Amino acid sequence: MRTQAGAPLSRRRFLALSAAGAATGAASLSGCAMQVSNGVSGPGETVTVMATAEDLSPELIKQAQKDIGVKIRTVLFSTSKLIAMMTNGNPPDLVRGIGAVDAPYYAARGVMEDLDPYFAKSSVLRVDDLDPVNDLWRYDGRSQGKGPRYGMAKDFSQDSMFWYNTALFDQAGVDYPPELEPVTYEEWLDTAKRLTRRRKGQTTVFGGSYNGVSTIDMLAGLTVSAGGSLFTDDFSRVDFTSPEARKALGWYIEYCRTKVGPSIVQPDPNAWDGPTFQANRLAMSNSGYWLGGLINADKKLAPLARLAPAPVFQGGKRISPCQAGTGFWIPSKSHNKDAAWRVFEWFFGEAPAKARASGGWGIPTLKSLRPLMPAQESYQKRVLKVQEAELKHYSVIAFTPYATADSLLGLFNQIAPAAMNGEMSVDILARRLNSAMNDQLKRGKEQVG
Amino acid sequence: MTVDQISSVAGRRGSTQAAGRSGTRPPTSIATRRHRAFYLFASPWIAGFVLLTIAPMAYALWLSFTTFDGISPRWHYVGFGNYRELFADSQTWHSLGRTGLFAITSVPLSIVAGLGLAVLVNRPIKARGLFRTLLYLPAVVPPVGAGIAFKQVFDQNSGAANGVLNLFGIDALGWLADPYARYVLIMTVLWTAGNIMIISLAGLQDVPRELLEAARIDGASAWRSFRSVTVPLLSPVLLFQTVTGVIASVQTIMPLLLAPDPTPAGITALPQSNHLYMMHVFAEYFAFGRYGYASALLWVLFVLILVVTGLIFRATSGVVFYNVDPEAKK
Numbered sequence: 001m002r003t004q005a006g007a008p009l010s011r012r013r014f015l016a017l018s019a020a021g022a023a024t025g026a027a028s029l030s031g032c033a034m035q036v037s038n039g040v041s042g043p044g045e046t047v048t049v050m051a052t053a054e055d056l057s058p059e060l061i062k063q064a065q066k067d068i069g070v071k072i073r074t075v076l077f078s079t080s081k082l083i084a085m086m087t088n089g090n091p092p093d094l095v096r097g098i099g100a101v102d103a104p105y106y107a108a109r110g111v112m113e114d115l116d117p118y119f120a121k122s123s124v125l126r127v128d129d130l131d132p133v134n135d136l137w138r139y140d141g142r143s144q145g146k147g148p149r150y151g152m153a154k155d156f157s158q159d160s161m162f163w164y165n166t167a168l169f170d171q172a173g174v175d176y177p178p179e180l181e182p183v184t185y186e187e188w189l190d191t192a193k194r195l196t197r198r199r200k201g202q203t204t205v206f207g208g209s210y211n212g213v214s215t216i217d218m219l220a221g222l223t224v225s226a227g228g229s230l231f232t233d234d235f236s237r238v239d240f241t242s243p244e245a246r247k248a249l250g251w252y253i254e255y256c257r258t259k260v261g262p263s264i265v266q267p268d269p270n271a272w273d274g275p276t277f278q279a280n281r282l283a284m285s286n287s288g289y290w291l292g293g294l295i296n297a298d299k300k301l302a303p304l305a306r307l308a309p310a311p312v313f314q315g316g317k318r319i320s321p322c323q324a325g326t327g328f329w330i331p332s333k334s335h336n337k338d339a340a341w342r343v344f345e346w347f348f349g350e351a352p353a354k355a356r357a358s359g360g361w362g363i364p365t366l367k368s369l370r371p372l373m374p375a376q377e378s379y380q381k382r383v384l385k386v387q388e389a390e391l392k393h394y395s396v397i398a399f400t401p402y403a404t405a406d407s408l409l410g411l412f413n414q415i416a417p418a419a420m421n422g423e424m425s426v427d428i429l430a431r432r433l434n435s436a437m438n439d440q441l442k443r444g445k446e447q448v449g
Numbered sequence: 450m451t452v453d454q455i456s457s458v459a460g461r462r463g464s465t466q467a468a469g470r471s472g473t474r475p476p477t478s479i480a481t482r483r484h485r486a487f488y489l490f491a492s493p494w495i496a497g498f499v500l501l502t503i504a505p506m507a508y509a510l511w512l513s514f515t516t517f518d519g520i521s522p523r524w525h526y527v528g529f530g531n532y533r534e535l536f537a538d539s540q541t542w543h544s545l546g547r548t549g550l551f552a553i554t555s556v557p558l559s560i561v562a563g564l565g566l567a568v569l570v571n572r573p574i575k576a577r578g579l580f581r582t583l584l585y586l587p588a589v590v591p592p593v594g595a596g597i598a599f600k601q602v603f604d605q606n607s608g609a610a611n612g613v614l615n616l617f618g619i620d621a622l623g624w625l626a627d628p629y630a631r632y633v634l635i636m637t638v639l640w641t642a643g644n645i646m647i648i649s650l651a652g653l654q655d656v657p658r659e660l661l662e663a664a665r666i667d668g669a670s671a672w673r674s675f676r677s678v679t680v681p682l683l684s685p686v687l688l689f690q691t692v693t694g695v696i697a698s699v700q701t702i703m704p705l706l707l708a709p710d711p712t713p714a715g716i717t718a719l720p721q722s723n724h725l726y727m728m729h730v731f732a733e734y735f736a737f738g739r740y741g742y743a744s745a746l747l748w749v750l751f752v753l754i755l756v757v758t759g760l761i762f763r764a765t766s767g768v769v770f771y772n773v774d775p776e777a778k779k
Contacts, residue, residue, distance in 0.1 A: 079713070080735060083519035109520050201620030202606045214714075264718035265626060267709030269604045410717035410736035414540075417627075417721070440737065447521030 045339035046071045049328075050082060050092040055154075060352055068346050070339055086111065091331035093340035099136035099153050099325030100217055100397075101405035104235075106329065107139035108401035108448050112150040113330040118341045119149060124349035131156070131365045135396050136325040143235070145396035151329030152348050155362025157288025158390050159213050159323040160221055160310030162188075163295070167304045168195060168205060168283040179382075180389050182309040182318060185222070185251050188284070192260040195283040208284030209261035209273050210252070213323035216408040221321050221397050222248035226313045235400040236445050238408075238437045240430035247313065249430055256420035264413055265420045277301075284308075288322075289387050293361030296374060303379050307386045310393070320393040327365070363387065402444030403437070411436045506751075513745035518738040531745035541746065543721075544729040548699055551631070551725060555638040556694040560687060563645025568675070570646070571653045581650070585643035595637060596706025600625065603633050625707065630720035637703050645690055652686035653679065684769040692761055696754055704728050726750060 049056060049072050061072045075081065077096045085091050091111075097103065106112050119127055133156040140147025169176055172195050177183045183191070192207030212218025220230040228244025231237070240249050255261065261282070262268035268276060273285040274294050278301055285291060295305045310320040328347070330340045347353065349366060357364035357372035360380075364370055373387075374380045399405065415432050418424040424432075513531055517524040535541045570581045587595070602609045603624035611621035624633050656679050664674040680687075704723035708715055713735035719728055730750070733743035 080519075087519065106520070109522060111520060200615050201622070202611060202615075204606070266605070266623070267625065267718070269600050269607070269709055271710040271715070404738060406712075406714040406735075407737045409714040410732055413714065413717035414724075417718075443516070443739075444521070447516065447518060447523050449523050 045069075045336065045342075046073055047094065047336055047339045047343050048073045048075060048092040049094040049343065050075045050077050050085075051094075051096045051328075052077050055096060063351065064343060064346060067351060068342055070343055070346075072343060086331065086333065089333065090335075091333050093334040093336045094328045094330060094343060097151060097327065097329050098213075098405070099134075099151060099327055100321075100323050101214060101399050103137045103150055103329075104139050104144045104399055104401035105404055107150050108141075111332055113332045113334065113337060114148040115150060115152075115330065115341075115344075116148045118344075122345055122349075124345040125152070125366070129366050129368050131363070131367055132394060132396075133322050133325050133363075134365055136322065137327065137329070139401070144398035144401075151327050152344070153322075153325035153327040153365045154348065154353070155290070155356050155364055156322045156325050157290040157362055158310060158320040158387075158394060159288045160218070160225075160286070160320055161288050161386075161390060162208070162210070162284050162286045162308050162311075163277065163291055163305050164208075164284045164308060165277065165280060165282070165301075165304055166306060168280060172197075172283070176306070177308045179306075179386060180309065182312045184314045185225075185311045186314060188311045189251070189255055189258070189260070192255075192284060193258060196260045203259070203266075204281065206262065206276065206282045207260035208286070209268075209276075209282060210255055210286040211261075211263060212286065214405045214409055215252075215412060216405055217323040217397070217399065219245075219248055219252060219412075220399065221319065221323065222251065222313075224317065224321075224397055225310075225319050226316045231398070231400050235398070236402060236441055238400075238434060238441070240433045241427070246426065246430055249433075250426045251313075253416070253419050253426050253429065256416075257422060263420065265417055277305075289360075289383070290362045292374075292380075292383055293359055296360045296377075296380065302377070305379070307383045309386065309390050318393050319395055319397070320390050321395060321397045363391075400441060400444075402441045402448060407440055408437055411440060509744040509747060512741050513748050515741040517740045519740055520738075524741070527741070531742045532749070534742065535745055535749060540729055541726075544724055544726045547722065547724065548726040551634070551701075552695050552698040555635050555698050556691060558635065559638050559642050559645055559694060560690050562639055562642040563690070564649045564683075564687075566642060566646040567649035567653055571650055581646075584646055588641045588643040588647075592703065592706055595640065596703065599633060599637055599707060600709065625709065625720070627720040627722050630707070631722040633707065634704060634723050637707070638698070638701075645694075648686060648690060649683065652683045656682045681770045684765075685771055688761075688765050688769050691765075692758055695757060695761065699750065699754060699757075700727055701725065702727055702731070705731060 047070055051074055053076070055077075056072065056074055061074065064070055064072050075085075075092055082092070082095060097106070103112075119125055130152070134149065134152050135145045136153065137151040138145055138147050138149050164177065166176060174191060174194050177188075177191070188208065188210070192210075194207065195205065196203065196207035197205035210218075212221070223230040223242075223245045226244035226247045228242050230239070230245050230248075232239065239245055256263040256265055259266045261284075262273075262276075270276060273282060273287055274291065276282040277285045277287075277291070278294065278298055280301075289307065292307070295302050310318075312318045328344060330337055330344065334340055353364060353366065353369060354372060356362065357369040358374060360374045364372065373384060375384050400408075412433065415436060416429060419426055419429040514528060515524055515526055566584050570577055570584065574580070590598075601607075603611075605611060605621055605623045605625070608624070610624060614621060622629055624630070660678050660682075661674055664678050669677065704719055704725055705711055705716055705728065707723065708719055710718065713732070716728055717732050717736050726746075727750075730743050730746045733739045733746060
């Protein structure tokens, strides 16, 4: 139907035109969304990095332009935004991720770029210089820790270790843990109970926190420490009813039930240990070396705080895994992989990596940068000695590729509080967790194939 | 025939004649120009509505028939599978029940509180403007800020609420855990009763003084005047507050702002009593990555809100009094 000039616009025609306009608008919006540059790496390139504000400060972004001539555009990290950008065909060029749990999930779905060819050509990031923690970013199509590299950790900690406040131990008349030998988990919990101070229904001093970086990853580690494995060999199921997993689960539920530290039934309003530990209200904090970044900056706290090895289960295996290994990966559909790799090399091997290594917020992920770890003060030397001894017990605990850590943690959070409040036995909890998590894993396996 | 009709007919005649003369542009009538102006001014809203409401809703409807999780390559169409699953999901029913209970409690309480405050600040008291401002102030505070403040005040170990209890020799309570968390949530709603107060105040100022004076001359007490004159005249306002209040309470995300760890996984650690329907939806989307299933949950909620709103209108049709000028109908 031809439009006659001057004829009144009918409602139907107007709506049709509106719809067409909206579709055009949507297409334009989609086109405008996060445009990334194309082509090969070179001066003046722009790389879109999805990161947190802590990962890339404005100063660091300016430094990148000066050092490598690449302009960095940041997008605040958000999983839903990442999904939207990937669905839209315009993924960021570099994405933040937690190696311990994200690497197998994304790699199994084919959205990560295999970085082996880049590592092979790099003179900055040599494979023989990579710390074993970077194996968290490897996935061979079946298991984590082997196969192609899909990313790299920016720094790391062995997250089953714990810091303790000697002043609070002295006040309670409790002996310090041995410097290089691990206590058992049973001893740790007993010590936490003795250190806890309560008054009029309020906890004035928490004996200890033990929640790991992600509770599920922590429970997987506890199970390995007890001599078993939380996941089946093909990672398609969990089994909390095995004796080892049951032991690990029972210990953690007891920790929550006794309320010696923060948990989901006694939440810390800060949502992390730092402020409570700094305020001398937490005697033991389940945090790895990275908490030293906060402790070293507090001149009162630093001489009082000490790092201790990861506990073991009585008769169990001594392990000290990393539950995070936070770093970056390049999406396989990135339009600017070469420039992204240049930023990757610079961030993980050049000036920013050196600055991070000397800051004490984590162990560097290149072995050659270890001499830069802070060791000027006597308390720093003591911490370094404990940390160096602990590195011998590092191992990768493979996570399932069929579910996100958040989804498994979500199910745990929904089911476990009843057991933490003493309204459900650990055996029933174990069965319910198996049922709920195995459903989630089954759905995930169907999606991956 | 009105001037508009005359000009419209003239315009049509002009168009027909002009169309017969090739090469000349037909004159534009006033009615056509008015149509164009109307659509021109309405088009930004309509485009926004189509782009930002209809399109996402249609997309969510499509997703609700799939297993889409945002990343996985093998998502597929499952028909009404998600809808069948959600009706069999105990979490859906439990969260819906808690949401219903929350709406039934918080909406009447906040309306009564808001109306009570409006009556107080409608009286000729000193510093009335100041009281009105102070009572309305919490409604201006961004919900995120209010959430942080409530978390600090009601923290078990360092919060002011337990400090006050301790002063009276009462042991501290775990306000942000079960079973007390639901009361804190209701307090956050009551805290913003200033919103309702403002609307009720406008309604109260619209009540004709002569009616109240007539009631007083007839010997009615203040309470009787309020009950028999003021409340009926305020009934449209109260209906509006009920409908919007129910919709807001069903969609509330305040529990998320009260969560110690407001991350996707942290939301799942909410106390059970605050695990309302929207929290269930949020967890399914962002913690479990089940975009299809969560979209089905949202569509069910949308239909449910339509039904509940319709039921409220129907149930109140006999008791809401519209003070319409009878002449206006002519």
